[in-house]
Amino acid sequence: xxxxxxxxxxxxxxxxxxxxxxxxxxxxxxxxxxxxxxxxxxxxxxxxxxxxxxxxxxxxxxxxxxxxxxxxxxxxxxxxxxxxxxxxxxxxxxxxxxxxxxxxxxxxxxxxxxxxxxxxxxxxxxxxxxxxxxxxxxxxxxxxxxxxxxxxxxxxxxxxxxxxxxxxxxxxxxxxxxxxxxxxxxxxxxxxxxxxxxxxxxxxxxxxxxxxxxxxxxxxxxxxxxxxxxxxxxxxxxxxxxxxxxxxxxxxxxxxxxxxxxxxxxxxxxxxxxxxxxxxxxxxxxxxxxxxxxxxxxxxxxxxxxxxxxxxxxxxx
Numbered sequence: 001x002x003x004x005x006x007x008x009x010x011x012x013x014x015x016x017x018x019x020x021x022x023x024x025x026x027x028x029x030x031x032x033x034x035x036x037x038x039x040x041x042x043x044x045x046x047x048x049x050x051x052x053x054x055x056x057x058x059x060x061x062x063x064x065x066x067x068x069x070x071x072x073x074x075x076x077x078x079x080x081x082x083x084x085x086x087x088x089x090x091x092x093x094x095x096x097x098x099x100x101x102x103x104x105x106x107x108x109x110x111x112x113x114x115x116x117x118x119x120x121x122x123x124x125x126x127x128x129x130x131x132x133x134x135x136x137x138x139x140x141x142x143x144x145x146x147x148x149x150x151x152x153x154x155x156x157x158x159x160x161x162x163x164x165x166x167x168x169x170x171x172x173x174x175x176x177x178x179x180x181x182x183x184x185x186x187x188x189x190x191x192x193x194x195x196x197x198x199x200x201x202x203x204x205x206x207x208x209x210x211x212x213x214x215x216x217x218x219x220x221x222x223x224x225x226x227x228x229x230x231x232x233x234x235x236x237x238x239x240x241x242x243x244x245x246x247x248x249x250x251x252x253x254x255x256x257x258x259x260x261x262x263x264x265x266x267x268x269x270x271x272x273x274x275x276x277x278x279x280x281x282x283x284x285x286x287x288x289x290x291x292x293x294x295x296x297x298x299x300x301x302x303x304x305x306x307x308x309x310x311x312x313x314x315x316x317x
Contacts, residue, residue, distance in 0.1 A: 003038040003064045005104075006055055007084075009074030012047040013156050014101040018068060021163035024179045029171050033065055040083050048073045058087060066166070067091050071103030071122070071155070079110040088113060092149065097166075099151035101159035108152065109133040117147045122155030141297075160185070177311060208247060209233070217259050220283040224256050260284060261297050268302050269309035275302055 002022055004015040015037065022035040039045050039055035046052050067088065078084055088111045091098050100108050105121035106129070108114050115135040126140040139145055144153035144162040153162035168176035212233055216224060229252055230240035245251050264282040267273055276287050284290035291301045298305065
């Protein structure tokens, strides 16, 4: 049995999304585990939107193979509950799967289960989460991340991607794809996919570098040096690098690589162009250099991502 853990003022989509995934998967594979809402205090639990959900007593659910916690407005109180902390530590110690959706990562982090591990959460919580839990190796761009028996996902709808990945891990990619199709999802996002557009993320509210970032994305095949970018911005190289980093939160070199990765990925998944041509057209030049960047960012090489995209399209056909 898979337990979906809720608490007062939880985000309802954090659990109803995964619940729908596991429901459909069980229709396809009758031996798949059932899913149940669980809570420290059983009964009707009120979500942040006001909808109440009936939950069973988690302490009486002895057969759970996995426990996935929601996030939501009530996560601060939930993470300080000693019974909640003991529950998740015990599950992890027994080598059963524990996971979080969105800000549910705060609960896992508070128990210490994420110390020394990579994890992700809602992009809007990045700064706060990193400051409060410096021992966690936060990966703010990822849709979800798995490390051993501990899984975390980004915000809200990313819980669906997390659940589909769990289905794929247990029952295979074809079942996961069939489940996604039943849910009328375009395709299943991989864990390494960014939570939102790199271009939108890098653009600061004052728009100072908006035009420059758009130009960079349209000219990735050029040798984009700091000096070239500074000249286009009308600044000295040193002044440009400092201001750019302050306003975008990353260095010019890292911003360029992220844009190259995003564009290269789009082309790999949507076209039949040779990997070598894509590497050249996005400024990686060397396919091996692009492969290493993909593995660092997404955890898999370009060829694997192309195969997954084709499989997803085949399932939708």
